[in-house]
Amino acid sequence: MGGAQKEKAPQEDNLEFYLERLRKAENENSLLLILLVILVLPVVFLGFIGALLYVFIIIGLVILIGKERSPWIYQETITVKNAGREWRKIAEDVPRLFQRYTLQNIAWNISGNKLTINLNLETSVIEHSQYGSYARSVNLGPFTVEALFEDKNGDLVVQIRYHGKPPVMRGSIAAEVYEKIIMAFRLAVEDASAQLKSQSKNISDFAQLAELLASKGIVVAEVRCPYCGASIELPKEGDTVKCPYCGATLKVIDVYKVLLEIFREEASQESN
The missing domain is CATH 3.30.530 (Alpha-D-Glucose-1,6-Bisphosphate; Chain A, domain 4)
Structure with missing residues (x-):
């Protein structure tokens, strides 16, 4: 930013x-x-x-x-x-x-x-x-x-x-x-x-992302592509993942932001 x-x-x-x-x-x-x-x-x-x-x-x-x-x-x-x-x-x-x-x-x-x-x-x-x-x-x-x-x-x-x-x-x-x-x-x-x-800078690869989520008691194996909505399996290492359906390349930060949005929506629904 x-x-x-x-x-x-x-x-x-x-x-x-x-x-x-x-x-x-x-x-x-x-x-x-x-x-x-x-x-x-x-x-x-x-x-x-x-x-x-x-x-x-x-x-x-x-x-x-x-x-x-x-x-x-x-x-x-x-x-x-x-x-x-x-x-x-x-x-x-x-x-x-x-x-x-x-x-x-x-x-x-x-x-x-x-x-x-x-x-x-x-x-x-x-x-x-x-x-x-x-x-x-x-x-x-x-x-x-x-x-x-x-x-x-x-x-x-x-x-x-x-x-x-x-x-x-x-x-x-x-x-x-x-x-x-x-x-x-x-x-x-x-x-x-x-x-x-x-x-955001503190998370540079999927290993760090998995470690961060695990520290919060969360295990995520896949996430939906923000572009086409298809399910994408998260790799155990590396800093990018490619959607097999639309071909979009997602960086670990992009995935992190998608997860944050999901958690916020769930928290909002629970509070309502």
Whole structure:
């Protein structure tokens, strides 16, 4: 299995472009707040009641701007060479790795070939005042990762949609955290695939496969060809076997994967 590869996107659709939109939204709203403060100055020319009402309106607008949240969406596709047949196992391993890398509490589920991860993002920021510096927790709101895992000609293709709704006035912080979250998900897909590759490499011939199965109390004399469905007797040595009916040549790793799929189906039927 090769490493995860992110497909190249047009310049206007790359991640940095979308993160920059968050930063710009914060800057634009900061300018608006400054403008509102400046507009407070004319209250000195109003009567007391008018001035008080004017100040309350400005304060209300400032609070509304500070609490405003803006939907943010980014989509990408990741391809992992020669990992398509193991998409289910990879999809199940990704949440565990993702949580380890992000140090965030997550909720996740798999429906069909769709993995959904939900989390509420929180981070700490250092703020400065005339009395010194202190850390403060910032809630960046909900964040969702939706990933479709597909086997396309033996390659794993993962179509991902990231969706957040951060406070507009925290756009710069959100951009920084979002980038880390997305990088963590990419790494989780890559590492989950690499772990399966490492496991597969440990089995290089049928003698090792038979030894592994025997250690689990399993004796397998034949397996069905994944191409034509015919029964194939497993040799006691070597690293390939040829189907006598369709002529397909199977490597020991191919047979191992077929057996894994059979065991998973049986385990699923037993649990149901």
